[in-house]
Amino acid sequence: xxxxxxxxxxxxxxxxxxxxxxxxxxxxxxxxxxxxxxxxxxxxxxxxxxxxxxxxxxxxxxxxxxxxxxxxxxxxxxxxxxxxxxxxxxxxxxxxxxxxxxxxxxxxxxxxxxxxxxxxxxxxxxxxxxxxxxxxxxxxxxxxxxxxxxxxxxxxxxxxxxxxxxxxxxxxxxxxxxxxxxxxxxxxxxxxxxxxxxxxxxxxx
Amino acid sequence: xxxxxxxxxxxxxxxxxxxxxxxxxxxxxxxxxxxxxxxxxxxxxxxxxxxxxxxxxxxxxxxxxxxxxxxxxxxxxxxxxxxxxxxxxxxxxxxxxxxxxxxxxxxxxxxxxxxxxxxxxxxxxxxxxxxxxxxxxxxxxxxxxxxxxxxxxxxxxxxxxxxxxxxxxxxxxxxxxxxxxxxxxxxxxxxxxxxxxxxxxxxxxxxxxxxxxxxxxxxxxxxxxxxxxxxxxxxxxxxxxxxxxxxxxxxxxxxxxxxxxxxxxxxxxxxxxxxxxxxxxxxxxxxx
Numbered sequence: 257x258x259x260x261x262x263x264x265x266x267x268x269x270x271x272x273x274x275x276x277x278x279x280x281x282x283x284x285x286x287x288x289x290x291x292x293x294x295x296x297x298x299x300x301x302x303x304x305x306x307x308x309x310x311x312x313x314x315x316x317x318x319x320x321x322x323x324x325x326x327x328x329x330x331x332x333x334x335x336x337x338x339x340x341x342x343x344x345x346x347x348x349x350x351x352x353x354x355x356x357x358x359x360x361x362x363x364x365x366x367x368x369x370x371x372x373x374x375x376x377x378x379x380x381x382x383x384x385x386x387x388x389x390x391x392x393x394x395x396x397x398x399x400x401x402x403x404x405x406x407x408x409x410x411x412x413x414x415x416x417x418x419x420x421x422x423x424x425x426x427x428x429x430x431x432x433x434x435x436x437x438x439x440x441x442x443x444x445x446x447x448x449x450x451x452x453x454x455x456x457x458x459x460x461x
Numbered sequence: 462x463x464x465x466x467x468x469x470x471x472x473x474x475x476x477x478x479x480x481x482x483x484x485x486x487x488x489x490x491x492x493x494x495x496x497x498x499x500x501x502x503x504x505x506x507x508x509x510x511x512x513x514x515x516x517x518x519x520x521x522x523x524x525x526x527x528x529x530x531x532x533x534x535x536x537x538x539x540x541x542x543x544x545x546x547x548x549x550x551x552x553x554x555x556x557x558x559x560x561x562x563x564x565x566x567x568x569x570x571x572x573x574x575x576x577x578x579x580x581x582x583x584x585x586x587x588x589x590x591x592x593x594x595x596x597x598x599x600x601x602x603x604x605x606x607x608x609x610x611x612x613x614x615x616x617x618x619x620x621x622x623x624x625x626x627x628x629x630x631x632x633x634x635x636x637x638x639x640x641x642x643x644x645x646x647x648x649x650x651x652x653x654x655x656x657x658x659x660x661x662x663x664x665x666x667x668x669x670x671x672x673x674x675x676x677x678x679x680x681x682x683x684x685x686x687x688x689x690x691x692x693x694x695x696x697x698x699x700x701x702x703x704x705x706x707x708x709x710x711x712x713x714x715x716x717x718x719x720x721x722x723x724x725x726x727x728x729x730x731x732x733x734x735x736x737x738x739x740x741x742x743x744x745x746x747x748x749x
Contacts, residue, residue: 278481280474303561308593311616361596368655369647369681376679396678436671439688441727443535443667445488445720446689450534452485452719453492453711 264458271451399428480730484723491719498718505677506694509662509684512636513546514702520635521628522547522554525649526563527641532666537566538692538713539664540640542699544571548578548585549703552635553624555587557610559594559645564614567640570710577708583622590614594645599652603631631657636683638662642669650681664691693717 257265273288317325331350338347377400379393405418406425413419516522524543528536544567547554556571558564568588580586589610592598601609606628607619619625627633631653639646639661646663653659660683663673667688676682686695692713699707 279478303591307561307591357596365647365651368651372655372681373675373679432671436668439667439671442690442720442724443688445723446667446716447532447534448485449488449492449689449716449719449723450537450711452488453716456489456492 268455268458271455275451399425401425402428484726487722487726488719491722492715495715496718498721500693500697500714500717502694502697503687503691505685505687506691506698507684508677509638509664509686510546510695510698510702512660512662512683513543513552514550516550516552516635518552519627520553520633521624522552522636522638523634524554524556524567525637525639525641525645526556526558526567527560527639527643527645528566529560529562530566532642533566534711534716535666535688535692536563536640536642536664537570538689538709538711538716539686539695540567541570541574541709541711542686542692542695542713543638543640543664545574545707546695546699548574548580549699549705551585553585555589555624557589558591560641561591563640564588564590568614573710574708578705584624587619587622587624588614589619594648599648603652603656606630606633631659634659636660636662638664640664642666644669644672646673646676646682650676654681662686689713689716689720 270288270292273284274292276282277285313325313328316322334346334350336347337343337345377396379397381390381393381397384390384393402421402425404425406422406429408422413422513522524540524547526536526540528540544554546552556564556567558567571586571588572582574580575582575586582588590613592610598609607625610619612618613622634653637649637653637659639649642665646661646665649659649661654661661681662684663676663682664686665673665688667690670685670687670691673682673685673687677685686692693716696707696709696713
């Protein structure tokens with residue numbers, strides 16, 4: 257058998273071994289699950305060194321004479337001072353810097369992500385072109401108002417109008433969750449379909 | 462009491478096994494035999510298709526592949542559909558990823574179709590490879606592409622490839638398409654569409670698709686391929702627009718047929734389960 261054939265055979269055995277969980281919990285499934293976790297961890301470490309640290313840090317530092325890159329290691333190690341109470345302030349220094357940066361970036365990102373969505377939710381309800389868009393616009397506007405009412409907690413929902421609006425908002429949320437769950441089912445089926453396709457066709461190549 | 466619970470658990474397990482067997486059997490049947498089920502192409506897939514068709518040829522499209530074998534069943538056919546379209550429409554593109562495996566898998570697809578369609582590496586397409594998802598990399602990519610990426614996936618300088626001539630910053634990118642099972646598309650919307658107006662397309666797994674609809678509605682996304690259904694829709698559009706034969710390692714149309722029959726079975730079982738629940742409930746009420 258060729259190397260390609262051995263790889264295909266291994267892939268098929270692994271797939272079937274993982275599928276055995278559908279019958280019941282068993283040692284074969286556990287064995288292959290552990291093999292998978294071990295392989296994934298080893299692969300991750302190899303990628304981290306070969307594709308990230310080696311070309312971007314080690315080689316520039318050792319082969320291209322960019323010796324200041326050594327300070328990156330020193331700065332990185334400062335995170336571990338969190339375990340030594342006397343020097344823990346060093347790790348806080350890094351965390352404060354990172355948190356400040358993340359907050360700034362998040363604020364900028366928020367504006368770019370959500371302001372266009374806010375403006376896009378102001379939709380025409382009178383004579384939109386083409387006319388069938390009216391239905392979409394009404395659904396979007398009604399959903400926004402009712403769902404926002406549902407999540408409005410500044411006062412108690414006592415009035416009938418507010419209660420009814422919030423209740424409609426909750427129902428619309430349920431519809432959205434149903435749609436999301438339907439998509440999740442489709443995604444899982446798609447993954448199963450591919451493995452079945454692989455088991456059926458892998459032997460042809 | 463414990464015996465009754467054990468019996469119920471055993472009964473549920475038996476029922477589950479029957480359902481799994483039925484599901485697998487039906488899906489295998491629909492995978493083996495090619496059937497033409499009625500099929501409608503949605504506006505999201507059409508939006509991305511039409512955007513690719515209109516791309517300028519002097520700019521570079523960026524195909525970002527942030528997926529791994531875990532979502533092969535959805536992201537592979539999406540990638541294969543997009544790569545075939547870029548080649549057939551003659552639009553130059555670069556393969557890139559912030560997941561280490563995605564660009565390698567995408568490169569393999571591109572190589573296979575390039576050989577078939579007579580396309581040349583470095584002229585019609587290039588693989589930048591994998592870079593870590595860090596803010597300086599994203600900002601660098603926006604301002605200075607050659608300075609940030611520097612080398613292709615094999616360590617060769619990007620300057621030597623004709624496809625990279627004139628490509629300086631995000632303004633030289635005609636389109637960004639993110640094929641991914643995660644929410645990385647928000648990065649490209651924030652830093653590329655939001656900052657310089659680069660059009661962004663999205664090819665997520667079906668799980669992630671509902672979260673992206675607000676971006677489509679606000680036109681922050683030009684289009685979307687939602688899971689395997691999106692890939693099948695794109696395959697149908699390619700079939701409709703191009704005379705060249707399309708080839709698939711994993712045909713999305715056939716996969717979609719198998720998934721459709723699985724959905725029919727699930728809906729039937731939900732109805733059956735509800736019928737059983739309500740009749741049992743009514744019987745108990747009558748007895749009491």
